[in-house]
Amino acid sequence: MIELRNVAYSYGGAELFSDLSLSLTPGSFHFLTGPSGAGKTTLLKLCYGELTATSGDVLLFGEDKRQMTRDGVAMARRRIGVVHQDCQFLDHLPVAENIALPMTAAGRQSEVGDDLNDLMAWVGLTNQAAQLPPQLSGGERQRAALARAVITSPDVIIADEPTGNVDWEMSQRLLTLLVELNKMGKAVLIATHDLNLIRAAKAQVQARVLRLRNRKLQAAGADL
Numbered sequence: 001m002i003e004l005r006n007v008a009y010s011y012g013g014a015e016l017f018s019d020l021s022l023s024l025t026p027g028s029f030h031f032l033t034g035p036s037g038a039g040k041t042t043l044l045k046l047c048y049g050e051l052t053a054t055s056g057d058v059l060l061f062g063e064d065k066r067q068m069t070r071d072g073v074a075m076a077r078r079r080i081g082v083v084h085q086d087c088q089f090l091d092h093l094p095v096a097e098n099i100a101l102p103m104t105a106a107g108r109q110s111e112v113g114d115d116l117n118d119l120m121a122w123v124g125l126t127n128q129a130a131q132l133p134p135q136l137s138g139g140e141r142q143r144a145a146l147a148r149a150v151i152t153s154p155d156v157i158i159a160d161e162p163t164g165n166v167d168w169e170m171s172q173r174l175l176t177l178l179v180e181l182n183k184m185g186k187a188v189l190i191a192t193h194d195l196n197l198i199r200a201a202k203a204q205v206q207a208r209v210l211r212l213r214n215r216k217l218q219a220a221g222a223d224l
């Protein structure tokens with residue numbers, strides 16, 4: 001569904017990474033690890049079409065990103081649920097409306113119903129539904145961001161440190177949600193420093209663990 005072929009990226013100075021290839025196929029589950037500053041967030045942005053590779057090819061659902069129109073990229077991005085590291089919300093809208101926003105924006109308002117309530121219950125935000133985002137804690141914001149990313153049932157879910165601010169029990173709940181979606185055929189890519197989360201996931205799903213380091217993407221060793 002998303003493919004990077006021999007991709008390099010630079011913000012203008014030295015290349016952050018080069019000759020990097022990655023394929024997110026239906027039902028695949030990937031973790032991305034690596035030192036701070038190695039380029040994990042940048043790699044995720046290439047995967048969801050936010051950035052354009054300096055060289056190499058990025059295919060979004062079979063189409064070459066460079067050949068796609070803005071509308072084409074926007075359409076492709078609707079099929080990708082993204083949890084950003086710095087979860088941003090519309091601060092004047094209640095949490096429930098923020099989570100439902102991707103459905104509203106896609107004209108699917110009528111489909112929002114029990115799913116929203118179930119999702120909010122799963123991420124433990126039922127009592128916060130009417131609150132405004134600035135009233136949420138860091139962990140609550142992350143849970144809301146994950147709920148918002150998956151409410152449209154996207155084909156691909158890309159999450160940048162989705163459990164950085166939540167306790168272990170909640171991170172297990174969020175992981176279970178991602179594993180269940182993966183079992184339905186969604187491709188999942190998670191950037192994380194949390195090795196315990198990776199170990200817990202590997203007990204539930206066939207996950208590939210990749211490490212971005214020294215400008216290269218490699219399979220992580222058995223030390224995980």
Ligand SMILES: Nc1ncnc2c1ncn2[C@@H]1O[C@H](COP(=O)(O)OP(=O)(O)OP(=O)(O)O)[C@@H](O)[C@H]1O
Nearest residue numbers: 011016034035036037038039040041042043085191
């Ligand atoms: N918009 C930008 N312009 C210039 N440099 C940038 C930009 N965004 C990121 N960088 C630099 O690119 C490098 C990789 O950043 P990136 O956020 O992709 O790393 P990361 O592996 O996700 O780090 P972390 O684990 O700390 O989140 C860093 O040195 C960062 O300072």
